[in-house]
Structures are given as structure tokens and as C-alpha cells.
Amino acid sequence: MNIGEIAKRAGVSRSTVSYALSGKRAVSDHTREKIQRVIDDLGYRPNASARALANGRTNTIGLVFPPAGDHYTGMQLDFIGSVVEAAAAHDYDVLLSPSGVDSDRSFQRLLGERRVDGAILMEIRLQDDRVDHLLAENFPAVCIGRTAQPESDWWVGLDHTALAAACVHHLADLGHRRIAFVNRPERLLRAGYESAHRGLDGFTKAAAERGLTVRTYTCGDDAPSGQACLERILYDDPATTALVTLNEAALGGLYRGLAHAGRHVPRDFSVTGVVAARWAETVTPQLTAADMPAAQMGRLAVELLVERLDHPDAPPRHHLLAPPISLRASTGPAGTAAPATPGSDLNA
Amino acid sequence: MNIGEIAKRAGVSRSTVSYALSGKRAVSDHTREKIQRVIDDLGYRPNASARALANGRTNTIGLVFPPAGDHYTGMQLDFIGSVVEAAAAHDYDVLLSPSGVDSDRSFQRLLGERRVDGAILMEIRLQDDRVDHLLAENFPAVCIGRTAQPESDWWVGLDHTALAAACVHHLADLGHRRIAFVNRPERLLRAGYESAHRGLDGFTKAAAERGLTVRTYTCGDDAPSGQACLERILYDDPATTALVTLNEAALGGLYRGLAHAGRHVPRDFSVTGVVAARWAETVTPQLTAADMPAAQMGRLAVELLVERLDHPDAPPRHHLLAPPISLRASTGPAGTAAPATPGSDLNA
DNA sequence: AGGGATCAGCGAACCGGTTCGACGAAGGAG
DNA sequence: CTCCTTCGTCGAACCGGTTCGCTGATCCCT
Incomplete structure (x- = not known):
């Protein structure tokens, strides 16, 4: 069931079979059909x-893949799905590599052993050895x-x-003066994860610009951590009336x-933040958030990679996305109901 | 940077390098070290x-992978992660195959082109061509x-x-008489998905055994469908006091x-059902549910597969898991608060 | 009718590893 | 001092495709 067998049964040479399949040289219609028949009969691949x-x-x-042992978020799942799908459309298969604890044994395998033509990296850090290495x-x-x-x-x-x-401005526009950030x-x-850093930066600067009183927190990627984090927020400043989060898994x-x-x-x-639409919709009330376009990102990443593979000397390209905030039901005007300490929220 | 180059620089033959690496034949310490030095120098793989x-x-x-275009659930994510991890531990890489719309073009590719040594299939149907074919x-x-x-x-x-x-019995023990099933x-x-069918069977039989009044529903794999489904349940029978679901994605x-x-x-x-623990914890109140042991299943699947690859003639093995129900906070005694229609729930 | 393209197909080399059989050197037994 | 192992190494064949260069046949043009 190899190409030699096909050639023998079709009464041609191995190279002719190869050319008939690849189309890289002309093969007569008669011969091609003969070969095709044999291939179909034997189910050769x-x-x-x-x-x-x-x-x-x-x-x-x-x-x-994100580090093993971590909690995976819904965004990552959408992302993987869209990558696999887009890759299939371009006739590529997808090999998963856990960029595991021992840094990147498996990663090195992929590249060093030439298992893949190209790679897509998730969970980038501001300073990232893997990226430097690949570059x-x-x-x-x-x-x-x-x-x-x-x-x-x-x-x-x-x-x-x-x-x-944008989240900060949205809240500030609604009159919130004391807000927390859940990273x-x-x-x-x-470790220098870019989303965590850039998100924190954007939050801090915008808050300063609007003269808001803020506190920033880090929070584990799971529901219990989210609950604990919120308790801490209200303990630290009971007058807090809003929060922004990048942490999808802690949302519940x-x-x-x-x-x-x-x-x-x-x-x-x-409550607002940056969360994949599908997950923003699972909580009640539904989350007003910048919808993380995970599927679109996966598709774009594959398209860029395919382009790069087809044109090895093409100049770098990239896409920077900034989806708008989808208004759902989790934000509203800073109410009088909040037990704010009078005076302290006018210090801007 | 191939084995011939290593051999040349180490002053030995290609086969000796191969044996030094694989250990399948004895190589003198002296030679092995010489070869290893060259390999380390050149970073050969x-x-x-x-x-x-x-x-x-x-x-x-x-x-x-589950059909493309579908919504992926959290369980699947945990599952993929654990498979990748377990495979890495056995020195296997994982190739993803979307068992897509056009049935299984990509699936055929994996097998026919011998891209993989073995396969793990998700989303099994009671009658499954893929399985028949592989068998x-x-x-x-x-x-x-x-x-x-x-x-x-x-x-x-x-x-x-x-x-x-078990979910039915749990609810019946709490005094619920009218319950719904969200599939x-x-x-x-x-299409014959086994979880959907066997779950429905188990629910129906147990309910009959306990003489409960039940209604069964199907529901899309997303939050809006879940909401719509619930509205329908209460519309069809406002006296319903509990539900059992297999549909993780609709839970929110x-x-x-x-x-x-x-x-x-x-x-x-x-509310109760069969849901991965991590997702049961994201809703409030936390879901009392049979915790789907996704990670464990992934690990077990890899271990079975590795065993089968190592012993091609070993007899079939399998693991049937039935995790206990974790009591959290979403179930309670059938209250007097429920607007039950008197009499009709005594018809057992 | 002769000469240069064009077309179909063939054979051989190659990709980079693994593995088998052979062979020389060293070691041990008789 | 032979003869027989064992050890370490080598060369060659092989896995199953792709691709290059070549050859004969056909065709067209003058």
C-alpha cells in the first residue's frame, strides 16, 4: 500500500504516480485515470x-499551549477551536505543545525535530525568551x-x-469614583504576562486621568479566588462601587x-472588564464588557502564519484589535445606595 | 545538521551515532562521549x-475534537489539557483533528496518512461509524x-x-415530585450521542421508579438557550420544583x-446535574452535582492508549467512572414556597 | 524530409534517520 | 598457540515519498 505498489498495479513508474498526484508535471489523461482507479480501489493515501x-x-x-497545571479559561478554549478550524481550512494539522513547567522541553522538540512548519504562541510575556529565540x-x-x-x-x-x-471611562462616565481592578x-x-501588564497600565493611567480612587488586585484563575478577592476589596474599601476585571475565570x-x-x-x-462574549453571557446579570474576540484572533493568527509560510521573506505583519464595549446589564450609575464615606470621594 | 554531519565531525559512521543515541547496541564510553560532545556543540536534534x-x-x-462550529464546553477544555499533559509525560505529542462537518476528512487524513500512532475519540455516539471503522x-x-x-x-x-x-434520587429524597430534565x-x-441518551434513560427510569412527574427538554449549548429552556419549563408546568441537567454550557x-x-x-x-467541578463552582449558589472528572478521564484515556500501543495484542480494557454527587448549595427540600398544584403531585 | 519544440514517462538520486549482517580486534578457554 | 566468543564499529539496504535529468515519440514549421 505504498506508492510503488500503486505504480506496479497501474503499470507505470513511481515518479509518474507522484506527478499524477501532485500535478507538478503533465500526465496524460489516460494514465492519470488509470492511476486514480487503482488508488481508489486500494484506498491509498x-x-x-x-x-x-x-x-x-x-x-x-x-x-x-498555556503552562500545564494552570487553569484554562474559556477564552483559551474558543481560541484553540478556532485555530484548529482555520488551520484545517488551509490544510494544516495542529500539534499541541504544552509550554510546560520545565520551561519548554516539548517546545524545543517541536522546533528542533522539525515536527512543525510554524508555530502559534499563546500567553506572551513582555520579555519572552521563546519569542526572542524564534526571532x-x-x-x-x-x-x-x-x-x-x-x-x-x-x-x-x-x-x-x-x-x-475604556472600561475605566465607562465607569467614570457613570459617576463611579472608587473602583477596583482585578487582574x-x-x-x-x-512573570511579565503582557495582558496583565498592559491592562494594569491602561487602568491606572485612565483612572489617574479621571481622578479616580483605585485599588488594584491580583486574583487566582478560579471562582473561589474571585470570591476571596471581592471580599478583600470590600474590606479594604467598603466605599468601592465598581470593578474592572481581566480575569474571566474568577468572574463567577x-x-x-x-x-x-x-x-x-x-x-x-x-462590574465590567475584558471577557469573551460567550462567558459574559453566562453570568447574571450579563456582563457589560469588551468582548474578547477569541475566535477571530485564532483565525487571524492562522492566516498570518500561513502567509508567512508561503512567503518566507515577507515583512512582519500584525493585527491589533480593540473591540468596543458591549453594553449588557452589569453596570449602572453610581447609586446613592452605595455606603460611600462622604467627602472622601471628592478628593480628586 | 543531520546525523551524517554529526558522524563526520565525531569521526564515526552514521550507524554508530544512531546506536549511541538509541542505546540499542553497545557503544564504547569513549565514542559515546565524543559523539555527545559534537551533538551538544551543534545543538543537534x-x-x-x-x-x-x-x-x-x-x-x-x-x-x-468535537465537531467544528459547535460550542465547546468547559469540560472539553479540561479534557484536552489533561490529554496533552498526560501524553507529554509519555513522550507523545498530540495532534488535534476537528471531526468536522464533512464528516471526517481530517480524521481520515490522520489515519490514512499515518500521522499518528493512535487516537483518542471524544463525543462518542451509540452507533458510531468512526468507532466501527477503527475497530x-x-x-x-x-x-x-x-x-x-x-x-x-x-x-x-x-x-x-x-x-x-443518582440526581433523581437525590431530588426525590428531598421531596421533589415534579422535576425537569435539561439535556x-x-x-x-x-445524532445518538451517548451521554445524552444514557443520561435521559437513567433519568426517566429513576423517575418512574420513584413515581415522579417529569418533563424532558433539549437545550442549546449556550446561556441564552438555557434561559429560554427554563422559561419553557415553568410555562409548561409552573409547579416544577427542580431540574437535572447534563448541559454545562446552559447552566448560567x-x-x-x-x-x-x-x-x-x-x-x-x-438544580443539579452532571458538571465539571470547576464550573459547578462558578455559579451562585454553587451547584450540587456529580463532578465530571474530565482531567482524570483524559489521563486514563492516554494511559490506556499507551498501553495498547505498547502491547498491540492486549485484550480490550476500559474504565467506567461514576463520581459521587458533591453536595454544594443548589438543592434543598421541596419547599412549601413552591406553588404546587395540590393533589396532582400525589399521583404516584 | 530534416530539425527544433513539446509532451509523457522512466530511472536514479535524495531526504535523514534505523537496522541488519559482517568484520577486525581483543579476550577467554582448552 | 589455536579456536571460539564477545565487543565495537562500519557499510549498505531500507522506510516511502519527491524531483531532476534524460529519452523517445509526436508535432509543427520551413
């Missing part, structure tokens, strides 16, 4: 390893997110700075914390 | 395609879920029948529907 070895392309792209080797890769030096690279990113700022886990912030916990504290959303407390 | 071609193993397993070819595969003829196959599954029944989408039920919508209808959980209405 060319061996991927042999083909990859011969022409140096695996038709596979690597998707570098140095000019390995075809596309990042989901930007490092601190984004111009020379290929990526599709979210303008976290602008999104966090990704401390560990990720320390934040809501529960509010419910337990007796704060009704959005009457007593407003 | 053997080409995966060449190796796969030569020894017929790709060291890759295929993970057949006929004796292709090493492990299913997440059972077909109608499970004994001859390798799988790890959840005892949906028992789990749904996966109609399309999946029609079900809760919202209850909130809008003014039914307090668990005082006026109890």
Missing part, C-alpha cells in the same frame, strides 16, 4: 512522514499578544491598554462575593 | 519525519464514552445512566431564567 521527509514540509503547525532563528511563528518590542514580529494582539482604559494571578503578573466568584455582601449588581455595584 | 519514516512510529497521538481496522484507539456495543472496545466512560439516576441539544440527541442561562422568574435557588427550586 500517501504516507505523511515520507512526504515530509522528502519535501521538508510537515503541513502541521504547532500551537503552544533569532527566523522561525515562522505568530504570537497571540505582543512583547515589549512588537514591531519586528508577527502577532495578533488585543489592545489591553485601551480596553482597560490575573500574581504569578503571571510577576466575584459575582458570588457581591451577592454575599448584599451588593446588588448593577444597582449597588458595577 | 534528530529529524522527526525521518525517524518516523524509518521505524514506523510517529510518537504522536490524535485527539479527535474493523484494529487501529489503536481509545474512546471517551461507550458505543452501544462497548465490550469489544477500549474506552473510558462516565456512567451517565447511574449519574442521572444536550436536540441535534446531538438525534438556567440560573438566570430562575432569577427572572423570581425562583430562589435552593429555597424555591433545586
Whole structure:
């Protein structure tokens, strides 16, 4: 069931079979049909390893998965799904690589052993060895997110700075003066995750601009952490009337914390942030948020990568997305119901 | 940077380098160290395609992903993560295959082109061509879920029948007499998805056993569908006091529907079902549910597959899991608060 | 009718590993 | 001092494709 067998049964040479399949040289109609018949009869499919070895392309792209042991968020799932789908449309398979604890043994395998033609990296850090390494080797890769030096690279990113700022302005416009920021886990912030950093920056600057009183928190990627974080927020400053979060996985916990504290959303407390639409819709009241376009990002990343693979010398390209805030039901005017300490919220 | 280059620089033959790396024949310490030095200097890694071609193993397993265009649930995400992780521990990579709309073009590619040594299939149907096909070819595969003829196959599954029944008994013990069942989408039920069918069976039989009045529904895999479904449940029978769901993605919508209808959980209405623990914890009140052990299932599936790959003639093995119900906060005694129609719930 | 394109198909080399059989050197037994 | 193992290494064949260069046949043009 290899190409030689097909050739023998069709009464032609192996090369003719190869050309009939690839179309890279002319083959007479008569011969092609004869070959095709044999192939259909035997259900022959060319061996991927042999083909990859011969022409140096695996038709596979690597998707570098978030660190193992972490909690995965819904956004990541949408993202993986869209990458797989888009890749399939371009006739690529997707190989998953956990960018695991021992840094990147598996990552090195993908590249060093030439298992993939190119790679898509998630969870980018502002200073990212993996990215530096790939850039140095000019390995075809596309990042989901930007490092601190984004111009020379290929990526599709979210303008976290602008999104966090937009959330702040939205709340400020509603009259909120004391708001909290719920970031990704401390560990990720320390590690330099770009979304955590840029989001924090955008939040802080916009808040300063509007003269707001703010507190910023880090929070584990799960519901219990979200609940604990919210308790801490209200403990630190009971006059807080709103929060902005980047932490999708903690959202349910934040809501529960509010419910337990007796704060009704959005009457007593407003919540907003950057969250995939599908997840914003699962909470009650539905979250007013900048909808993270995970599926679109996955598709764009694959398209950039395919383009880069087809044109190895093309100049870097990228997409910076900044989806608008979708108004749902979790924000409202800063109410009189909030037990604000009078005077202290006029110090702007 | 291939094995010949290493051999030349180390002053040995290509085969000696190969043996030094694989350890399949003795190589003198002196020679091995010399070769290792050259390899370290050049950062050489053997080409995966060449190796796969030569020894017929790709060291890759295929993970057949749920149909494209569908909504992915949290359970699937945990599952994928754990498969990737467990596979990495056994030195396997994971190739994703969307078992897409055009049935299984990509699936055929994986197998026919020998891209993978084995496969893990998700979203099994009671009658599943893919499984039949793999069984006929004796292709090493492990299913997440059972077909109608499970004994001859390798799988790890959840005892949906028992789990749904346990939910019913839990509710019946609390005094609920009129309960609803919220299944996966109609399309999946029609297609013969095993979880949807076995869950429904278990629910129906247990309800009959306890003499309960029940209604069963199908529901889209998203929050808005969940909300709509709940409205319909209360419209069809306002005296309903509890529901059981297999539909993780609709959970948020079900809760919202209850909130809008003014039914307090668990005082006026109890909710339970089969849901991954992490997602059961995101809703408020936290869901009392049979915790779907997604991560464990992923790990077990990989272990079965690795075992099958190592022992091609081993007899079929499988694991049937039936996690207990975790008591959280979403169920309570059938209250007097529920507007039950007197008499009609005594008809057992 | 002769000469240069064009077309179809063939054979061989190559991609980068693995593995088998052979062979020389060293070591041990008789 | 032979003879037989064992050890370490080498060369060659092989896995299953792709691709290059060549050859014969056909065709067109003058």
C-alpha cells in the first residue's frame, strides 16, 4: 500500500504516480485515470512522514499551549477551536505543545525535530525568551499578544491598554469614583504576562486621568479566588462601587462575593472588564464588557502564519484589535445606595 | 545538521551515532562521549519525519475534537489539557483533528496518512461509524464514552445512566415530585450521542421508579438557550420544583431564567446535574452535582492508549467512572414556597 | 524530409534517520 | 598457540515519498 505498489498495479513508474498526484508535471489523461482507479480501489493515501521527509514540509503547525497545571479559561478554549478550524481550512494539522513547567522541553522538540512548519504562541510575556529565540532563528511563528518590542514580529494582539482604559471611562462616565481592578494571578503578573501588564497600565493611567480612587488586585484563575478577592476589596474599601476585571475565570466568584455582601449588581455595584462574549453571557446579570474576540484572533493568527509560510521573506505583519464595549446589564450609575464615606470621594 | 554531519565531525559512521543515541547496541564510553560532545556543540536534534519514516512510529497521538462550529464546553477544555499533559509525560505529542462537518476528512487524513500512532475519540455516539471503522481496522484507539456495543472496545466512560439516576434520587429524597430534565441539544440527541441518551434513560427510569412527574427538554449549548429552556419549563408546568441537567454550557442561562422568574435557588427550586467541578463552582449558589472528572478521564484515556500501543495484542480494557454527587448549595427540600398544584403531585 | 519544440514517462538520486549482517580486534578457554 | 566468543564499529539496504535529468515519440514549421 505504498506508492510503488500503486505504480506496479497501474503499470507505470513511481515518479509518474507522484506527478499524477501532485500535478507538478503533465500526465496524460489516460494514465492519470488509470492511476486514480487503482488508488481508489486500494484506498491509498500517501504516507505523511515520507512526504515530509522528502519535501521538508510537515503541513502541521504547532500551537503552544498555556503552562500545564494552570487553569484554562474559556477564552483559551474558543481560541484553540478556532485555530484548529482555520488551520484545517488551509490544510494544516495542529500539534499541541504544552509550554510546560520545565520551561519548554516539548517546545524545543517541536522546533528542533522539525515536527512543525510554524508555530502559534499563546500567553506572551513582555520579555519572552521563546519569542526572542524564534526571532533569532527566523522561525515562522505568530504570537497571540505582543512583547515589549512588537514591531519586528508577527502577532495578533488585543489592545489591553485601551480596553482597560475604556472600561475605566465607562465607569467614570457613570459617576463611579472608587473602583477596583482585578487582574490575573500574581504569578503571571510577576512573570511579565503582557495582558496583565498592559491592562494594569491602561487602568491606572485612565483612572489617574479621571481622578479616580483605585485599588488594584491580583486574583487566582478560579471562582473561589474571585470570591476571596471581592471580599478583600470590600474590606479594604467598603466605599468601592465598581470593578474592572481581566480575569474571566474568577468572574463567577466575584459575582458570588457581591451577592454575599448584599451588593446588588448593577444597582449597588458595577462590574465590567475584558471577557469573551460567550462567558459574559453566562453570568447574571450579563456582563457589560469588551468582548474578547477569541475566535477571530485564532483565525487571524492562522492566516498570518500561513502567509508567512508561503512567503518566507515577507515583512512582519500584525493585527491589533480593540473591540468596543458591549453594553449588557452589569453596570449602572453610581447609586446613592452605595455606603460611600462622604467627602472622601471628592478628593480628586 | 543531520546525523551524517554529526558522524563526520565525531569521526564515526552514521550507524554508530544512531546506536549511541538509541542505546540499542553497545557503544564504547569513549565514542559515546565524543559523539555527545559534537551533538551538544551543534545543538543537534534528530529529524522527526525521518525517524518516523524509518521505524514506523510517529510518537504522536490524535485527539479527535468535537465537531467544528459547535460550542465547546468547559469540560472539553479540561479534557484536552489533561490529554496533552498526560501524553507529554509519555513522550507523545498530540495532534488535534476537528471531526468536522464533512464528516471526517481530517480524521481520515490522520489515519490514512499515518500521522499518528493512535487516537483518542471524544463525543462518542451509540452507533458510531468512526468507532466501527477503527475497530474493523484494529487501529489503536481509545474512546471517551461507550458505543452501544462497548465490550469489544477500549474506552473510558462516565456512567451517565447511574449519574442521572443518582440526581433523581437525590431530588426525590428531598421531596421533589415534579422535576425537569435539561439535556444536550436536540441535534446531538438525534445524532445518538451517548451521554445524552444514557443520561435521559437513567433519568426517566429513576423517575418512574420513584413515581415522579417529569418533563424532558433539549437545550442549546449556550446561556441564552438555557434561559429560554427554563422559561419553557415553568410555562409548561409552573409547579416544577427542580431540574437535572447534563448541559454545562446552559447552566448560567438556567440560573438566570430562575432569577427572572423570581425562583430562589435552593429555597424555591433545586438544580443539579452532571458538571465539571470547576464550573459547578462558578455559579451562585454553587451547584450540587456529580463532578465530571474530565482531567482524570483524559489521563486514563492516554494511559490506556499507551498501553495498547505498547502491547498491540492486549485484550480490550476500559474504565467506567461514576463520581459521587458533591453536595454544594443548589438543592434543598421541596419547599412549601413552591406553588404546587395540590393533589396532582400525589399521583404516584 | 530534416530539425527544433513539446509532451509523457522512466530511472536514479535524495531526504535523514534505523537496522541488519559482517568484520577486525581483543579476550577467554582448552 | 589455536579456536571460539564477545565487543565495537562500519557499510549498505531500507522506510516511502519527491524531483531532476534524460529519452523517445509526436508535432509543427520551413
